[in-house]
Amino acid sequence: MRADAVRNRELLLEVALDAFTHEKDVTLGAIAKKAGVGIGTLYRHFPTREALIEAVYRTELEKLCDAAPELLETLGPEAALREWMDRFIAYAATKRDLKEALQAVIALGINPFEQSRAKMTEAVSLLLKPLGATTDPMDLLALLVGVAQNGDQDQARRMLDLIMAGVLHGAARTAR
Incomplete structure (x- = not known):
C-alpha cells in the first residue's frame, strides 16, 4: 500500500x-x-461494517502480541512481562467494550478470535523464556483473564503483583 x-x-x-x-x-x-x-x-x-470491526479487534490483538519482543529488548525480562500484563488488562477492557460490535461479526459466522490464543501463547512464552520460568503460558493467560474481569484497577495492579511474584518465585526455584 x-x-x-x-x-x-x-x-x-x-x-x-x-x-x-x-x-x-x-x-x-x-x-x-x-x-x-x-x-x-x-x-x-x-x-463491510463487520470487516472494520474485525480489523479493529485484530489490530488490538496484534499490538498486544507484537509488543512482547520490543518490551524485552527495551525493558528487560521482569519489567517486560509486567508491562505486557498491564497491557493485557487494557486489551481485555477494550475487548469487553467491543463486545456488542464483535457479536455482530460472530453472528455472520466469522470468528475474530481464532488466532488469539496462539498469538497470545506465543507472546507469553517469549516473555517467560528469559526468566527461566516454568509457568505454563496458558495458565498465566487464564490468570490474566480472571484479573481482567474484575474491573477494579487498584485490585488488578495488586493481583498482577501477586502473579509476578509467583512467576518469579517459580523461576527462582527452577534455577536452583
Whole structure:
C-alpha cells in the first residue's frame, strides 16, 4: 500500500476503535468523517461494517502480541512481562467494550478470535523464556483473564503483583 493509504487505514482503525467502544450505533459515514476521509476510502479498506470491526479487534490483538519482543529488548525480562500484563488488562477492557460490535461479526459466522490464543501463547512464552520460568503460558493467560474481569484497577495492579511474584518465585526455584 502507498504511504497515504496505510496512514488512512491506521487512522480509520483508530477512529473506529474509539467509536465502537464509546458509541452504540455509530455509522460508517461518521467514522469516515471523523477520520477525515471519504466513505469510499473506508469501503476500499473495509468493505463491510463487520470487516472494520474485525480489523479493529485484530489490530488490538496484534499490538498486544507484537509488543512482547520490543518490551524485552527495551525493558528487560521482569519489567517486560509486567508491562505486557498491564497491557493485557487494557486489551481485555477494550475487548469487553467491543463486545456488542464483535457479536455482530460472530453472528455472520466469522470468528475474530481464532488466532488469539496462539498469538497470545506465543507472546507469553517469549516473555517467560528469559526468566527461566516454568509457568505454563496458558495458565498465566487464564490468570490474566480472571484479573481482567474484575474491573477494579487498584485490585488488578495488586493481583498482577501477586502473579509476578509467583512467576518469579517459580523461576527462582527452577534455577536452583
